[in-house]
Amino acid sequence: MSVLTKQTYQSVGTPAGQLLSDGWIATRRNLIKIKRVPEILVFTILQPIMFVLLFSQVYGGAMNVSDYTNFLMAGIFAQTVIFGSTFSGAAMAQDLKDGIIDRFRTLPMSPAAVLIGRTNGDLVINSISMLIMMGTGWIVGWRVTTSVWGFLGGVAILLLFSYSFSWVMALLGMSVRSPEVINNASFMILFPLTFISNAFVPIHTMPEVLKNIAEWNPVSALVESARQLFGNTNPDFPGPTAWTLQNPFITIFLGIALMLVIFVPLCIKKFESISSR
C-alpha cells in the first residue's frame, strides 16, 4: 500500500523555509550534474589553468612592465568567473527545451527555487575555478601582498559579482529559443565586456572612445577592486582618472546591488510565464 497519507499532502513550513528547502533541492540537482558530467569539471579546471598560463607567459614578456603576472591575475579571475556565469543561461535554455521547466512549474514549489539552484550551481563551479586559478597563479609567481582579509575580500567580491551576473544570464537563457543561441550570444557580449576593461591592459593606452567605455565598464571596477584588495596594483601604470575607478568599491557594490534588484524579480516573473514550446 502507498506510503502516502492525508497529512503528507499538506505543504510544510513558512514561505521562507520553503524557499530555502526548495532552493536547496534545486541546487542539489545541479551539484549532481557537476559530478556526473565530466566535461563540466574538465572545462572548469583546465580552462582557468590555460588562461592563467597563456596570458602570463605569452603577454607577460611583451607587456614590458615589471610584475605583469600580479597585475594580470585579478583580470583573469574576473574574466573566468564571468564566463562561468554563462552556465546559468545555457542551462535554463536547455531545461526549457527539455520540458523539465514544465514539470517544475506544475509543482507547488517556490517559483524562485529553480533559479536559486541554477545560480548556486554557477557559484560552486566558479569557486572551483577560483581555487584552480589561484593555485596556478601562485606557481607562476602571483602573490597577495596585503592580508588574509584582503585576499578573502578580493575572492568574495569576484564571486559575488559573478553570482549576480548569473541572474542576468539566466534571464537571457529563458528568453532565447535554444541553448545554442545563448552560447553564441554570450560570447558576443562577454568578449567586449571583459576585453574593453582594465582586465588585461591598463586603460590609459586605449583610444578615447574605448577608454570611456572601459572606465564605465563594471568589469573594470571589479578588477580594480580585486587588485586593490590583493595588493596587485602596478606602480608602473598611472592611477585611474575616472570617478568610477577611483571609487571602485562603491561602483562595484552599486553594480552588484543593481543587478540583483533588477534581475532577480525579472527572472522570477519570467520563470512564472515560460513553458516549453
Add this chain to the structure above:
Amino acid sequence: MTIIEARGLKKTYKSKSGPVHALDGLDLSVPQGTVKALLGPNGAGKTTVVKVLTTLIQPTEGTAVVDGIDVLSNPRAVRRIIGASGQYAAVDENLTGFENLEMVGRLYHLGAKTARRRAQELIDQFELTEAGNRPVKGFSGGMRRRIDLAGALVINPKILFLDEPTTGLDPRSRLALWQIIKNLVNDGTTLLLTTQYLEEADHLADDIAVIDGGKVIAEGTSDQLKAQIGGHRVVVALVDEAEAGAASEILARHGEGEARVSSDRRSVEVAVTDGPRALQYVLADLGQAGVGLHDAGMRRPTLDDVFLKLTGHTAEQEQDANAAEMEKAK
C-alpha cells in the same frame, strides 16, 4: 460532480499575419473519477488546454476551475492536487530514476523520508528497478516516459493530466503504458488526456471531446462518436483504376453515405454498419461485375475519418495549416 470545468477559454497569439487563436472559446467539463480524452490533430489546441488547466499558461479569456479552485487566481493551490505529464519526458537526464522521483516528491513537500519511500514505491510499481539507480541519460524512450509518468503520480494526485502520453512510443511500450493508466483510473483518479489516436481514446476514455481549431466540435462516448461516423470501413484496392467508378457505386450500395475514391483512383472505401456482412456483399457484387481486386478488407475508423466526417477535411490537412500558423506566431 464536475471536477474540471472550463468555460469560454481563448488563447490568442500575435503573429505577423494577424492573431492566431490557439483556443477559440473552448468549453470543457469532466466529472470526478472519469477519464476524458481530448482528441485532435497537432495544432488543434489540445496541449494549450492542458497547459491552461495545469497552470502553465494564462488564457486570454475564459475561466477554469479545478476541484473548486480557480486556476487563474490560485495556481499554487491547484499545483498541490494535480499531477501532470507532458508530451516530452520531463526528466533530468543526469539524475537517476530514483533521484528524479525523489526530487519531485521533495518539491511537493512530502518530506525527505516520505519522498524517498514514495520514489522507491513507484520504481517498483513501474518495474524500473534495474534502471532506478542509473542516470536517465541511458534510458530508452519508453523508460523515460514511465519515469515521467511516475513523476506525475508522486502524490497520488486527485486529478491527472497526460498530454499525448504515448506519442512516439513503440507499440509494446504503448500497450504497457495503457495498462498502467488503466490501473490508475480504476483507483478513482480523474484523468484528462490528449491524444491524436482514436484507438487510444477508445481504449482509455469514458468520454471523448473532439477538438478542432481551438474548439470542441463533437463530444460523447466512443460508441456515440463512432455511430456518427459509421463503424467499420470496407476498403478495396483495384487492379484497374478505370473501374473506380463502378466499384464506388457498388460500395455505396452497401455502405453509409458516399464511397471515397483515393486520389490515384486505385482504392475505394466506404463506411458501413455491419462490417463483415457488408464486405461479403461488396465482394459478391464486385465479383459479379468483374472488377479485379488486388486487396479487400475492413478497417476501423481513424482520426482522419472522424475529422473528415465532422469538419469536411482530414486531420492531416488541418495539422499542416495549423502548424504553419503556430510557427509563424512564435
